[in-house]
Amino acid sequence: MRIADAGDPLMGQLVARYGAEEALAQVREGRLGPGFVAEIAARRGKPIDCERRLAAWRARLPYVDAEADLARGEELGARLVVPGDVEWPTQLDDLHHERPLGLWLHGSADLRFACLRSVSIVGSRAATPYGVHVAAELAAGLSEAGWTIVSGGAYGIDAAAHRGALAGVAETIAVLACGTDVAYPAGNHGLFEGMRARGLLVSECPPGVRPTRIRFLVRNRLIAALTRGTVVVEAAIRSGALSTAGHAVKLSRHVAAVPGPVTSGNSIGCHRLIRRAEAVCVTTTHEVIELMAAIGDDLSPEPRAPVLPRDRLDAESRSILEAVPSRSGAGPATIAVSAGVDLMTTLSHLGVLAAAGYVERTDHGWRLRRST
Amino acid sequence: MRIADAGDPLMGQLVARYGAEEALAQVREGRLGPGFVAEIAARRGKPIDCERRLAAWRARLPYVDAEADLARGEELGARLVVPGDVEWPTQLDDLHHERPLGLWLHGSADLRFACLRSVSIVGSRAATPYGVHVAAELAAGLSEAGWTIVSGGAYGIDAAAHRGALAGVAETIAVLACGTDVAYPAGNHGLFEGMRARGLLVSECPPGVRPTRIRFLVRNRLIAALTRGTVVVEAAIRSGALSTAGHAVKLSRHVAAVPGPVTSGNSIGCHRLIRRAEAVCVTTTHEVIELMAAIGDDLSPEPRAPVLPRDRLDAESRSILEAVPSRSGAGPATIAVSAGVDLMTTLSHLGVLAAAGYVERTDHGWRLRRST
Numbered sequence: 008m009r010i011a012d013a014g015d016p017l018m019g020q021l022v023a024r025y026g027a028e029e030a031l032a033q034v035r036e037g038r039l040g041p042g043f044v045a046e047i048a049a050r051r052g053k054p055i056d057c058e059r060r061l062a063a064w065r066a067r068l069p070y071v072d073a074e075a076d077l078a079r080g081e082e083l084g085a086r087l088v089v090p091g092d093v094e095w096p097t098q099l100d101d102l103h104h105e106r107p108l109g110l111w112l113h114g115s116a117d118l119r120f121a122c123l124r125s126v127s128i129v130g131s132r133a134a135t136p137y138g139v140h141v142a143a144e145l146a147a148g149l150s151e152a153g154w155t156i157v158s159g160g161a162y163g164i165d166a167a168a169h170r171g172a173l174a175g176v177a178e179t180i181a182v183l184a185c186g187t188d189v190a191y192p193a194g195n196h197g198l199f200e201g202m203r204a205r206g207l208l209v210s211e212c213p214p215g216v217r218p219t220r221i222r223f224l225v226r227n228r229l230i231a232a233l234t235r236g237t238v239v240v241e242a243a244i245r246s247g248a249l250s251t252a253g254h255a256v257k258l259s260r261h262v263a264a265v266p267g268p269v270t271s272g273n274s275i276g277c278h279r280l281i282r283r284a285e286a287v288c289v290t291t292t293h294e295v296i297e298l299m300a301a302i303g304d305d306l307s308p309e310p311r312a313p314v315l316p317r318d319r320l321d322a323e324s325r326s327i328l329e330a331v332p333s334r335s336g337a338g339p340a341t342i343a344v345s346a347g348v349d350l351m352t353t354l355s356h357l358g359v360l361a362a363a364g365y366v367e368r369t370d371h372g373w374r375l376r377r378s379t
Numbered sequence: 380m381r382i383a384d385a386g387d388p389l390m391g392q393l394v395a396r397y398g399a400e401e402a403l404a405q406v407r408e409g410r411l412g413p414g415f416v417a418e419i420a421a422r423r424g425k426p427i428d429c430e431r432r433l434a435a436w437r438a439r440l441p442y443v444d445a446e447a448d449l450a451r452g453e454e455l456g457a458r459l460v461v462p463g464d465v466e467w468p469t470q471l472d473d474l475h476h477e478r479p480l481g482l483w484l485h486g487s488a489d490l491r492f493a494c495l496r497s498v499s500i501v502g503s504r505a506a507t508p509y510g511v512h513v514a515a516e517l518a519a520g521l522s523e524a525g526w527t528i529v530s531g532g533a534y535g536i537d538a539a540a541h542r543g544a545l546a547g548v549a550e551t552i553a554v555l556a557c558g559t560d561v562a563y564p565a566g567n568h569g570l571f572e573g574m575r576a577r578g579l580l581v582s583e584c585p586p587g588v589r590p591t592r593i594r595f596l597v598r599n600r601l602i603a604a605l606t607r608g609t610v611v612v613e614a615a616i617r618s619g620a621l622s623t624a625g626h627a628v629k630l631s632r633h634v635a636a637v638p639g640p641v642t643s644g645n646s647i648g649c650h651r652l653i654r655r656a657e658a659v660c661v662t663t664t665h666e667v668i669e670l671m672a673a674i675g676d677d678l679s680p681e682p683r684a685p686v687l688p689r690d691r692l693d694a695e696s697r698s699i700l701e702a703v704p705s706r707s708g709a710g711p712a713t714i715a716v717s718a719g720v721d722l723m724t725t726l727s728h729l730g731v732l733a734a735a736g737y738v739e740r741t742d743h744g745w746r747l748r749r750s751t
Contacts (some may be wrong), residue, residue: 011719012698012719059721059724062720062721063718063719063720064714064719066715066716066719066721066722072714083563137640140642141641141642167461192548208597219701220697220701221697221698244683244684245684256644257583265636265641266639266641266646266650266653266660267638267639267640267641268509268640269513269638269639269641269663270509270512270513271663274638275662278638278660278662281638281653282659282660282661282662282666287654288638288650288653288654288660289654290641290647290650290654291641294654312616312617325592325593326384329592329593330591330593343435343438344438344439344442347383347384347435347436347438347439348435349431349434349435349438350438352431353557
């Protein structure tokens with residue numbers, strides 16, 4: 008984890024083929040396993056400069072002190088989990104050669120268990136008050152329903168999602184692009200404290216590692232892979248959240264996007280996802296749950312229009328009611344002609360409408376009752 | 380048009396079968412054509428009470444004065460067009476038996492010609508400032524591009540669409556649920572004046588007829604049928620705009636909906652259309668035109684992210700650039716290890732990055748240049 012960059016597929020294949028200990032021994036010896044390089048090249052269909060990559064890994068060897076990392080982690084209260092551990096979330100296998108070699112965890116939650124029913128909520132750092140509000144509301148609703156909220160711990164939508172989740176009852180997980188002790192950005196310090204108490208800070212980076220642009224992008228694949236699906240709340244046209252959504256699409260996870268004002272630059276990315284049918288349009292917690300849950304579970308209630316008393320009338324009664332004047336009265340014959348209904352039917356319907364309180368009879372004929 | 384209600388399918392079939400003059404003669408005689416009733420019943424698969432409908436039509440006969448209607452129309456400056464006239468828009472044939480028997484027109488535009496390239500923009504009467512803004516912007520953009528805007532002349536989204544259209548160069552058409560002289564609501568009087576000058580007021584109702592709830596709903600089928608497609612800008616869960624969208628779906632017209640804040644009740648109807656895939660999500664004039672125009676014409680430009688100078692760097696240069704500290708300097712060996720790139724390559728890339736202005740060499744090593 009110190010020698011190769013996070014998500015390095017060559018190292019991923021080396022470890023998959025030989026196991027971590029043998030892979031490390033080969034790097035130390037400066038010679039990759041016989042046939043391995045040819046195999047990789049054959050699989051990719053073009054040659055790969057393994058020698059140069061090996062040299063770069065080896066250049067980092069003198070600076071690596073695994074014992075010190077583990078000691079530092081223990082001192083901080085963080086733990087390292089690797090594939091095969093009970094707490095390892097096996098859905099990360101979907102990342103194939105880019106699966107992390109291990110994850111540093113800091114917090115009270117069990118990573119594998121917490122992610123069984125989890126949704127990631129991501130979006131712009133420079134979020135609008137609308138986006139912050141919606142992210143917090145969605146996260147709180149999902150958390151109340153027992154869904155773990157995963158995000159990136161950044162300002163804006165990420166922070167709102169974590170905060171909303173903490174307002175509910177479920178755990179919330181931040182996947183960081185730096186050591187769990189660095190916990191960037193510092194302005195979310197209080198939030199990270201809350202997540203260590205009810206949730207987790209997760210990172211591929213050993214303690215002390217600082218975030219870089221590349222680490223943020225590489226980190227996004229973990230947010231997508233850990234969860235059943237990703238909800239993009241706000242995303243400008245150039246947003247890291249779209250990279251997470253892209254990973255989710257590639258990993259066959261659900262992708263949802265929240266619409267917003269078409270006048271808001273922060274919703275352009277969401278609308279593009281919806282227009283391209285890469286994301287489902289979601290507007291409520293229920294709709295997110297319907298999408299993410301197992302098929303047939305948790306169907307979202309359709310938004311229902313209120314039923315007005317008039318709706319219960321048959322077509323003939325409605326026509327007659329429309330023909331009754333609101334102020335001055337009208338005789339049944341006039342009403343019948345206007346409604347296009349014969350006189351006998353009109354008289355009988357007027358009686359029923361009067362009994363139901365829609366119309367009243369005055370000295371000048373029938374008219375609507377005020378309250379209708 | 381005075382005897383039967385607008386869109387009465389029985390009258391539509393009678394006129395289709397015998398022509399308007401013979402149909403009127405049969406109603407006057409009180410006897411529908413031999414076999415016609417049986418034919419209708421056979422087609423519907425269940426008996427239909429033609430006698431009662433005939434009686435209702437006949438009850439209106441004494442109040443009908445066609446000559447007076449025509450004279451009144453001429454006096455007002457309105458004209459009556461019927462199927463077969465040069466100005467008759469043949470796309471109304473898609474309404475089959477509910478095709479209007481005729482249309483009263485008041486204004487300078489040619490109805491058939493104006494509707495060749497037309498879009499309807501509809502939505503809530505109680506619109507939000509957001510909806511009003513978007514409706515006006517879309518209509519103005521479409522009008523500038525030569526598209527006729529059709530709407531219902533109501534307050535809110537309708538009025539904003541007509542106003543936006545008048546701000547452009549194309550014509551705009553209001554399809555009313557009352558006589559073109561009644562021109563409800565009165566508050567849009569100035570707008571209707573503008574539309575008579577550059578556009579049309581259109582109605583199935585003869586002069587002097589007042590609007591009713593039923594006439595509004597029946598009118599919506601004309602808005603859908605006249606145009607290539609319907610854009611719903613804002614619609615609460617119970618909105619006439621959804622009835623227009625429903626007609627457009629049934630008529631195989633394009634249907635689009637503008638997303639809005641999920642916190643706005645006025646956007647619930649739009650989001651439901653999008654979620655059910657009954658409408659395409661549209662956010663700009665271009666996207667509306669792309670949808671409504673002939674296939675291949677007027678493709679909408681995709682929203683493009685700005686390209687930053689860093690994007691042009693290859694992966695190795697980016698890694699090296701990330702490894703260069705921003706304040707204190709670092710030696711090439713440290714940078715090479717951090718970037719995971721060998722020393723010779725690092726040195727050569729640092730030279731290129733310095734020439735391009737990304738990094739600079741100081742007494743303490745390499746560092747980022749301020750402006751980057």
